Amino acid sequence: MKPTIALMDSAPAIPSVRWALASLALSMLLSALGTSIANVGLPTLAQVFHASFQNVQWIVLAYLLAITTLIVSVGRLGDLTGRRRLLLTGIGVFTLASALCGFAPTLELLIAARALQGLGAAIMMALTLAFVGETVTKEKTGSAMGLLGTMSAIGTAMGPSLGGMLISGFGWRMIFLITVPLGxxxxxxxxRYLPADNQKPKTDRAGFDGLGTLLLALTLAAYALAMTVGRGSFGALNVALLGAAFLGVGLFIFTEGRVASPLIRMAMFRDPVLSASLAMSTLVATVMMATLVVGPFYLSHGLGLDAVLVGIVLSVGPFVAALTGVPAGRIADRVGARRMTLVGLLAMTAGCLTLAVLPETFGIGGYIAPMVVVTLGYALFQTANNTVVMANVQPEQRGVVSGLLNLSRNLGLITGASAMGAVFAFASATADITKARPEAVASGMRMTFAVALTLVLICIACATCRRTAPGSD
Known part of the structure; x- marks a missing residue:
């Protein structure tokens, strides 16, 4: 009863809770902005540093790789050492790295600074979700998750447009320096406002799994590189990296079963709620990446839109997500997060099915309408799915579980960029997609979203099994 009294009956406590949520929301905004704002600057940076596109793309990859490889480890570290202390460190690292990026004299130093920025972002992403359970009551978890989802969508949506304006008005350095005062x-x-860490006696603290952390980081790095190097081609290096990733998974599982304080307890995955939630998060992120991979090609080559219109149409999705995140969280609090998860997936099913047939018949309107439905469904799913997991997780496991949720999403995005892009290219039956005929692009569109529809149907099956699992409501 005490947390409820503090939140509902004590007037001085309400501003503190709101400011604490504001700090978490800004953390989520900054980490998302760091992902999207650099992409628009790649052509400029290639000219400034006289580098190839393959080289400057590491400005983006270094950030994403750092997040993907470290997010589970830093979540677990927060569970062990104190989340407030580690989150403050992460915000500080992100802010310092942003300044280093802005003043980097060479491409190599810029890439290194971006990797450091990714470390800070990994801490921020992992611990913001974990802090929700310590900041609001369980009944308000969905609303808080919706707020964080909204800030993530806003950061992703505003990155390209804000970055373009900053580059044209102040130069490329400002796209990194703009995050320093925000940080x-x-x-x-x-x-000032986040709750203090509960100090445990040193004898009660579990040790940190250094070997497991290293194995997981190397495994995730190998998988991420296998899915991203080569820009669409899958050669011997990709196969070798993928093989190393599978080997790493086996070594990691073997190690975690034998250390005293494992990074991830394998018994966690016996929980059908957690396992289903992580699997659905990965599959749904893979589907959403298809819209980012296929959308620009279909709009420009299939419908013949110019670059300005393509940018406007692509901004519709993040805009919808930004508007629906908070309402989705409130609805989840009222009607139940598990039920809202299924509603979101059903909406995505309808959107994917429509995307496979409508655009070719109804043109740009036939693309925008189902995209709105897909994005609305994604916002409902993401908020509800995160709420289901984080509302019931044990306090000492919040950091690592939050890290796993973020990791599952990142792996889905990485896999989607490669796998769904390959499906699109295969279905278009064209070696160079930029020179494909409109009919070929439309064919690729239909096949890609047919595959996406299959993935969403698998998620619905997972959600149904999760609802019928023992102990589920």
């Missing part, structure tokens, strides 16, 4: 504000709010 300082976030650090001040987090330090």
């Amino acid at each position: 300082l504000l976030t650090w001040v709010l987090a330090r």
Whole structure:
């Protein structure tokens, strides 16, 4: 009863909770902005540093790789050492790295600074979700998750447009320096308003699994590189990296079963709720990546839109996600997160089915309408799915579970960029997709979203099994 009284009956406590949520929301905004704002600057950076596109793309990859490889480990570290302390460190690292990016004199130093920025972002992404359970009551978890989802969508949506304006008005360095004052504000709010860590005696603290952390990081790095190097071609290097990733998975599972304090307890995956939620998160992220991979090609080559219109149409999805995140969280609190998960997946099913047939018949309107449905479904699913997991997880496991949720999403995005792109290219039956005929692009569109529809149907099966699992509501 005490947390409820503090939140509902004590007037001075309400602003503190709101400012604490503001610090978490800004943390999520910054980490998402760091992902999207750099992409628009790649052509400029290639000219400035006289580098090839293959080289400057590491400005983006270094950030994503750091997040993907470290997010579970930093979540677990927060569980062991204190989440507030580690989150403040992460915000500080992100802010410092942003300044280093802005003043980097060479491409190599810029890439290194971006990797450091990714470390800070990994800490922020993992611990913001974990902090929700310590900041609001269980009955308000969905609303808080919706707010964080909204800020993530806003950061993703505004990155390209904000980055373009900053580059044209102030130069490329400003796309990194703009996050420095925001990072300082976030650090001040987090330090002032986030709840203090519960100090445990040193004898009660579990040890940190250094070997497991290293194995997981190398495994995830190998998989991420296998899915991203080569820009669409899958050669011997990709096969070798993928083989190394599978070997790493086996070594990691073997190691975790034998250490005293494992990074991830394999018994966690016996929980059907957690396992189904992670699997669905990966599959849904794979589907959403298809819209980002296929959408630009279909709009430009299939419907013949110019670059300005393509950008406007592609911004519809993130805009819808930004508008629906908070309402989705409130609905999840009222009607039940598990039920809203299924509703979101059904909406995505309808959207994917429509995307496979409508655009060719109804043109741009036939693309936008189902995209709105897909994105609305994704916003409902993401908020509800995160709520189901984080509302019931044990306090000492919040960091690592939050890391796993973020990791499952990142792996889905990485897999989707490669796998769904390959499906699109195969179905278009064209070696160079930029020179494909409109009919070939439309064919690729239909096949890609037919595959996406299959993935969403698998998610519905997982959600149904999760609802009928023992102990589920």
